[in-house]
Amino acid sequence: MMNPTTKSRSRGHWLVKLSGGLILAAVVIAALVYGPGLYNLFQLGKQLDQISSENARLGGPWPRVSDACIACHGFQGNARAQGYPRLAGQPEAYLKKQLKAFASGERSDPAMTSLAANLSESNIDGLAAFFAKMTPKANTTFSADAGRVARGAELVKSKGCVACHGQQLEGKDLNPRLAGQGYDYLADQLTRFKSGERKDASGAMPAIAAALSQQEIEDVASYLARPELAQSVPTSTGN
């Protein structure tokens, strides 16, 4: 439906590629000669080019398969809605395994099953590698209840979550990063493990979740989702 950078031709050559010092000169000239309208357009064009080259640097040349993930998982895998999982900095092996599990039917979700089932092996490898190397940002759109966080911290400690998920819950190998994950997603997945709807090969998660009450699930999710935790945790990747 409709495209945004409307009437590109009538805008003349605002996106003519310029480089180095020429850009500054051109900005000044554009402002003087064409007035603020075109100047703004020129500024916008610069941003567009910057976004475009930054995206290419991170994810390879356009068009990128990973662009299809943005709508739900946010930019560079840092979702800001609590119900969509954050993929940034998840261990590559974990991401690969989950995509394959969705494709095979071992793990089920209407959106992810159909998405993964239509991906090639190399698509899956590429996506896992891409999101694993993205930097997880703090989950700042979640505000935690202090009481819940305190109870959640105790539970995380007593259940020994760090044994599999890493000392700082940063995730390792086949086990996901939990630090700063979306609250609703965490609560939903724990609920699914508890009900048996989601399985894991080791049986560890269903067993742990089964022993948690709904209240405790929410406490654990509150502790894990809080932004302070994510900020203090280094990414698991690049080592």
Added chain:
Amino acid sequence: MNKQNSSNAQVGIGRRQLLKLAGASAAVTGTSVSTGRAFAGDAEGPGEILDIVIIGGGLAGLTAARDLKRAGCESFMVLEARDRVGGRTLNHDLGNGYFSEAGGQWIGPGQTAIADLARELGVGTFPTYYQGKYVLLANGARATVESDGTMSTDPKLRHELEEMARTVPTAAPWTAPRAAEFDAMSYGDWLASKNLSAEEQLNFSLPAQATTGVPPSRLSLLHYLSLINSADNRHERLEGIKGGAQESRISGGSQILSIKMAEALGDRVRLSSPVSRIENWNDGPVAIHTPKGVIRARSVIVALSPSLCHQIAFEPQLPEKRREMQRRFPAYAPMRKTAHVYKKAFWRDKGLSGLMTQLNGPIQWAYDNSPEDVSFGVISAFINNGALPSDPKLAEAELSQIYAQALGDEALHPIAFYDHDWGKVDRWSLSCTAPIPPGFLTQYGDVLKPPIGQLIWAGTETADIWITTMDGAIRSGHKAALQALQAVATKRTA
């Protein structure tokens, strides 16, 4: 329809089928008196069998039901999972008889099925507002550009797309002469081969994403061409506002069509009746399981997307290819739509259309969705579901800030805010439209439509033209009603 579409392999219902229908409806009418009202109560008696059950109370299912009734069939029922009708159309009630839409909302030239339905139901249409400047936002920069509601993509490339589209019938893209070639690549792959500037990449990407739900990298070229084919083989007619499929809006909000159809159908529409299981679909009578009991029918119209079909247990199992098609059918374009309501459509006074695009932010595309009489202003937006906080207060405030940058500080004070994330609200739609990926249509397309046993498939995905639109849903409903009447008549005469 239009000349170009006459090349479609399976357009509409032929005259022979219509003639058969005349006989079918007579036969159905003749027998329905004895069975029709027996099913009005909640407790269906054992052994009693309806002629036709329709699963899904969206535009497709309700259109089919309306046609059955008009054909004189008395023995049918519509089962709807939600406590409302309308499927992927949904009105936000703004008060005082005003609505804005959370789901599908536009109609355009060539979409004659929905135009006819609206006229028959006494529902008006009015033009989408696009007059004024379009606002672009990127990393804090803001610019405005003139816009006349049409496309600004490279006309040469558009022409190339349109020429290819001519050979891809919407009804059966997999039969196109170059189907294998077009389905092996994504629309993005094709665009990439044209060495586009960043600006042109955006110009082609964003409309396709707004229409299909995914960026071109995961969109089959074959599928996209089939959409253009529906639009008279004109890219602009598919994607534009002026002269395009976004040209007009429906007075009272798009859901009004379903609401009016359901009202006329009365207690034949059963709400809150999700179907969990369908038994004996091969030989019939088919047993349809809902939490409220089992309903039996000779013929069943499944007016659901294939993804929703996949949530139902079939006994015996559906044929493997149909099953796999349903499992793989893309359900990953849930769409999230918001509406900011303002006392006035203040941006219009400033020469702004209210249309805007934001790069690297939560808004894919925002637009003026004010009521026809502009008694107040509405900015609606397609949102990147995960890129905006889920907390409604945070979401509203963040969007207000963006609108303020785009349209002025008046935007900071909306009088109401609506947020609908189709991916989270329930599991009865799953996906807005279906962004078909490369390789899908040539492998699974041929099992999308053919009825199996006593099951007739409907829903916009099965239309012969304008698939993915409300118009396609209505077309599919008309077709399914004919198929069901015919099936029942055949059984009775057998």
